[in-house]
Amino acid sequence: MAEEGPFMNAIGWIAVVVAAIGLYAWYAAIVQRRNRVSEALSGIDVQLSQRHELIPNVLAIAKRYLAHEQQLLSDIARLRSEGSQRLGATDPKAISEKFAAENELSVGLGRLFAVAENYPELRSEKLMSEAQATYQEVETNVAAARRFYNASVTALRNACQIFPGPLLAGLAGAGQMPPFFEAPAAYRGPVNAAEHL
Amino acid sequence: VSPRTARPGAGLAIACVFGGALIFWAALIWASIRNKPGWEGILTGVFAGGFLALLIILGGLSLVVSVFVRGYSSRPAQPELAAVQGDLAQTLAELEAIRKRTIAQINLSAVWRVPICLALGYVAWTVTRKPGDDPTEIFGFLFLGACAGYAWAAHRLEKAYRRLYKQRVLPKLAAQFGALEWRLARPPLDDFRRHRLFPEWDDCQSEDEIAGEYRGLPLSVMELRLTKGSGDDEKTIFHGIAAALTLPRGLRGVTVVAPDRGVFGNFAERLRGGPCQPVRLEDPAFEKAFEVYATDQVAARALLTPAFMERFLAFAKSGRFGAPVALVQDNRLLMALSVGGGRNLFEPPSYLKPAAARDALAQLTGDLEAVLRAADAVIELDFAATRAAAPTP
Numbered sequence: 001m002a003e004e005g006p007f008m009n010a011i012g013w014i015a016v017v018v019a020a021i022g023l024y025a026w027y028a029a030i031v032q033r034r035n036r037v038s039e040a041l042s043g044i045d046v047q048l049s050q051r052h053e054l055i056p057n058v059l060a061i062a063k064r065y066l067a068h069e070q071q072l073l074s075d076i077a078r079l080r081s082e083g084s085q086r087l088g089a090t091d092p093k094a095i096s097e098k099f100a101a102e103n104e105l106s107v108g109l110g111r112l113f114a115v116a117e118n119y120p121e122l123r124s125e126k127l128m129s130e131a132q133a134t135y136q137e138v139e140t141n142v143a144a145a146r147r148f149y150n151a152s153v154t155a156l157r158n159a160c161q162i163f164p165g166p167l168l169a170g171l172a173g174a175g176q177m178p179p180f181f182e183a184p185a186a187y188r189g190p191v192n193a194a195e196h197l
Numbered sequence: 198v199s200p201r202t203a204r205p206g207a208g209l210a211i212a213c214v215f216g217g218a219l220i221f222w223a224a225l226i227w228a229s230i231r232n233k234p235g236w237e238g239i240l241t242g243v244f245a246g247g248f249l250a251l252l253i254i255l256g257g258l259s260l261v262v263s264v265f266v267r268g269y270s271s272r273p274a275q276p277e278l279a280a281v282q283g284d285l286a287q288t289l290a291e292l293e294a295i296r297k298r299t300i301a302q303i304n305l306s307a308v309w310r311v312p313i314c315l316a317l318g319y320v321a322w323t324v325t326r327k328p329g330d331d332p333t334e335i336f337g338f339l340f341l342g343a344c345a346g347y348a349w350a351a352h353r354l355e356k357a358y359r360r361l362y363k364q365r366v367l368p369k370l371a372a373q374f375g376a377l378e379w380r381l382a383r384p385p386l387d388d389f390r391r392h393r394l395f396p397e398w399d400d401c402q403s404e405d406e407i408a409g410e411y412r413g414l415p416l417s418v419m420e421l422r423l424t425k426g427s428g429d430d431e432k433t434i435f436h437g438i439a440a441a442l443t444l445p446r447g448l449r450g451v452t453v454v455a456p457d458r459g460v461f462g463n464f465a466e467r468l469r470g471g472p473c474q475p476v477r478l479e480d481p482a483f484e485k486a487f488e489v490y491a492t493d494q495v496a497a498r499a500l501l502t503p504a505f506m507e508r509f510l511a512f513a514k515s516g517r518f519g520a521p522v523a524l525v526q527d528n529r530l531l532m533a534l535s536v537g538g539g540r541n542l543f544e545p546p547s548y549l550k551p552a553a554a555r556d557a558l559a560q561l562t563g564d565l566e567a568v569l570r571a572a573d574a575v576i577e578l579d580f581a582a583t584r585a586a587a588p589t590p
Contacts, residue, residue, distance in 0.1 A: 040494070043495045046495075137447050140502070144495050151478075151479065
């Protein structure tokens with residue numbers, strides 16, 4: 001019995017050291033994933049600012065043909081201005097608001113290009129078709145940035161919500177979970193195949 | 198039908214063939230009797246030697262006829278040409294003339310190279326034989342010597358003819374499919390190594406490249422064979438088609454899509470480091486089948502849209518090619534598609550076949566169609582992806 005004491009002590013110390021290393025590795029993983037979310041968020045901002053830069057040109061061309069769509073054009077200008085101010089937000093609530101505003105802007109731009117389809121003169125305008133091609137490229141990149149961001153948020157949430165994550169999340173500066181960047185509701189509805197045939 | 202006339206010296210050549218065969222027969226009878234004195238040796242020498250002497254006479258006469266008789270051709274080429282029109286027909290007619298000259302040159306060259314190698318075969322037999330060896334082994338040595346002599350005579354000229362055939366015919370066939378041309382391949386081997394598209398390889402064989410504009414996009418398709426080791430240990434790492442395409446996109450950075458190498462293989466790959474980081478994608482089936490590495494996470498996802506991933510998977514499962522490997526550098530998409538079987542693509546017909554041989558032209562056209570189908574698949578991958586990515590109001 002007297003010999004079991006040091007042996008048990010050694011096992012106890014080994015268990016403590018292993019647990020400490022495990023907790024540190026988990027903590028490091030949370031920090032790494034939190035930083036990955038920040039990187040993804042800044043990637044979204046880069047793409048959104050490209051979208052914002054495109055809008056003045058589109059509006060300038062559209063104004064010449066879509067005089068009676070003033071409401072739509074001014075809504076887009078307003079949403080762009082609001083979206084630009086929100087770029088760089090890091091607070092989860094501000095990020096959620098930014099995403100909502102950007103989704104609204106995306107839907108507005110989509111509607112503008114749909115309306116433009118009804119105006120052959122506007123559609124045949126070289127600058128407009130170039131703007132539309134650039135817009136599609138930018139939207140592809142926004143979607144890609146959104147997927148990267150959402151994948152990063154999922155990884156961070158997994159690390160923070162699976163034990164011992166909840167114990168370490170606050171310590172690692174990930175107390176508040178960043179929101180997901182959902183695609184606009186208008187784009188998530190069922191597709192009517194007949195419209196595309 | 199052109200009249201056939203013999204060149205001077207044909208009679209002497211025929212006499213040499215018969216004389217040589219008789220001497221060979223007599224030598225064989227003598228060797229056989231020496232090895233097995235008595236009736237058994239005599240009969241073996243007479244019949245085995247007679248049969249081989251007959252073969253020598255037939256081969257020799259065929260050679261003499263092809264070298265000394267003008268207007269001789271083993272196959273009529275004219276009817277084949279009738280099926281081909283225009284520029285290609287003209288080119289094939291020129292190649293047919295070159296082919297005939299090549300055969301004549303090879304035969305002339307063989308007239309002295311084959312005897313030299315036969316003599317060397319005889320020397321090799323005398324040096325290596327031991328008392329009690331079967332004297333008929335000499336035929337093996339002589340046969341190998343004759344083959345080596347002919348191969349020596351034909352190798353360089355045949356290679357030159359095949360190269361010329363490719364240079365002249367492939368551009369014309371390729372032009373039927375678009376603004377395409379054939380050229381000597383220059384595979385981007387440094388990129389392959391830098392981004393570890395394939396497991397380690399030692400040697401690369403890539404001769405043919407079809408390049409130009411196809412379906413409005415700059416395209417280059419080349420055949421590629423990567424091997425490791427040499428001799429009996431040579432292992433083919435990759436054999437197939439590398440199709441490179443400049444996409445009408447604003448992609449940036451480097452993205453590599455490689456087949457999944459298993460838990461340990463993927464871990465080892467990550468340990469090797471490099472500028473590319475693993476990219477985790479949402480499609481579980483794609484994640485299971487492929488590993489993606491990229492220098493830019495957003496650009497990788499801009500390329501690998503859900504539609505692109507779905508079509509990429511369907512393409513991999515179609516069975517037309519092995520698991521595809523993709524390398525995207527900025528807007529340049531390169532896909533390596535392995536093909537089954539060991540046959541090389543774009544192989545011109547042998548110099549023994551007419552230049553306008555229908556089966557050879559059909560084979561080359563089929564190879565072109567195969568690589569362009571691969572290019573179609575690559576183009577469709579991106580077209581589908583960009584169509585799907587375009588926002589719908």
